Amino acid sequence: MDYVFLIIGSLVIITCFYFIISPFFSSGESQAAGTEAEGERLTLEQVYSAVNELEMDFLMKKINREDFEKMKENYQLLAADLLREETETLKQGKRMLPKGKGNLQADEAEEEILRELRKIRQHKG
Structure with missing residues (x-):
């Protein structure tokens, strides 16, 4: 047993x-x-939220200044690459209009939208 x-x-x-x-x-x-x-x-919004978290960690003194600046620069470069890719895909997707008044208005409208997005992102971040 x-x-x-x-x-x-x-x-x-x-x-x-x-x-x-x-x-x-x-x-x-x-x-x-x-x-x-x-x-x-990875999306642009995720990069911005990561930068915000990084800034909060720095303000709470969880990381030192050198690491903060290095990581923030890396995130900013990543965000710039993502923005560049977005604009390239938008340009490729947009049909080419002949140079004229209609194309100028479309470019101005696009620039205005981009300016407003930058303002919102700066206000948010």
């Missing part, structure tokens, strides 16, 4: 050990794949 209890106890311990240890090995692979997919789908 003692052997039966030893075998059952060993199986219970091995099963518990398996369930405790297995997440450490399987989660690393899925998280790495998830971060790559998220990095590809």
Whole structure:
């Protein structure tokens, strides 16, 4: 009878050990794949929110000035690249109008929209 209890106890311990240890090995692979997919789908709004969080961390003295400036510059470059990509896709998607009065008005309207967006982003961030 003692052997039966030893075998059952060993199986219970091995099963518990398996369930405790297995997440450490399987989660690393899925998280790495998830971060790559998220990095590809990064939006301009996410970059701005990251900069806001970075500024809050700096104001709360969680990071030093050098790290703050370096990371903020990286985020700003990333935001500039995203803006450049957005404008290129907009230009490619927009049909080419012949140079004239209609095209001038469209360009002025687009510039006005971009100015208003910058004001909103500065006010928000």
